[in-house]
Ligand code: SF4
């Protein structure tokens with residue numbers, strides 16, 4: 001899907017790398033191959049993960065709280081993050097996995113008691129065809145669909161999946177600092193991520209955002225402020241933002257985990273910039289795992305780690321003051 005054949009070259013516009021792939025070669029993601037001018041996905045039948053997860057794990061805190069999302073992935077990614085916690089599958093050079101047709105994936109989700117599908121762990125954009133076909137069937141069967149994405153889809157990709165996509169978690173790393181993306185993700189332009197977010201907003205896809213903060217190399221306070229301001233201005237002050245603590249992984253093993261103090265400082269910055277729902281990620285037991293009513297300040301959803309303990313909202317309304325929170329329930 002989403003390519004043009006130009007004199008035998010495949011011009012892919014599924015993601016913002018816009019690879020121009022000669023015949024016999026692969027795109028940057030290593031999972032799309034040009035065979036005689038036709039671009040083929042190599043991962044449609046290569047499912048490497050298929051299991052139920054609490055939606056809080058994505059993280060999605062304001063969409064279908066407490067629900068279970070059947071989470072699927074194939075190998076491959078269009079980024080090369082040197083801190084990726086799923087690098088074994090995202091950076092795999094061999095196309096491993098099992099053929100599980102979309103109908104069966106949806107049936108597995110229903111049989112395991114899930115209310116939705118999550119396309120996650122690696123980058124859903126690069127297994128777009130499988131996600132698209134599965135999402136269509138899932139929607140017909142009453143399930144929601146959500147992407148956990150690095151945000152590098154093209155606007156065309158967003159528009160294509162939009163009729164079936166209910167929610168996205170868009171992951172920033174290092175607060176969107178361009179040098180950080182260049183050096184640690186091999187991404188040379190961060191602007192497409194902002195375009196993806198605007199396209200999702202336009203298509204009324206529910207948005208949550210994460211930002212991974214790696215001490216020493218990925219803590220950019222000015223970029224973080226800029227990012228928060230952009231979110232407030234373009235997406236709204238009630239857009240949930242998750243500030244994620246890093247844990248040593250893949251090629252970054254010589255830097256310690258993000259101290260709680262750094263996460264707390266970032267939360268403060270985000271709140272000062274006007275964001276109403278700023279969460280601490282990967283720090284179980286932190287007070288900012290819970291949702292507080294922006295008007296009266298009472299706790300309305302209590303969580304621990306990826307688990308929901310109590311949701312006090314009544315049809316999205318605060319039970320203490322009646323304020324309507326930016327929370328979508330799913331039944
Ligand atoms: S999806 Fe893959 S082939 Fe297509 S533009 Fe992105 S990296 Fe290149």
Ligand code: SF4
Nearest residue numbers: 077079081084090150
């Ligand atoms: S974008 Fe996500 S899945 Fe891809 S390499 Fe980076 S952290 Fe891993």
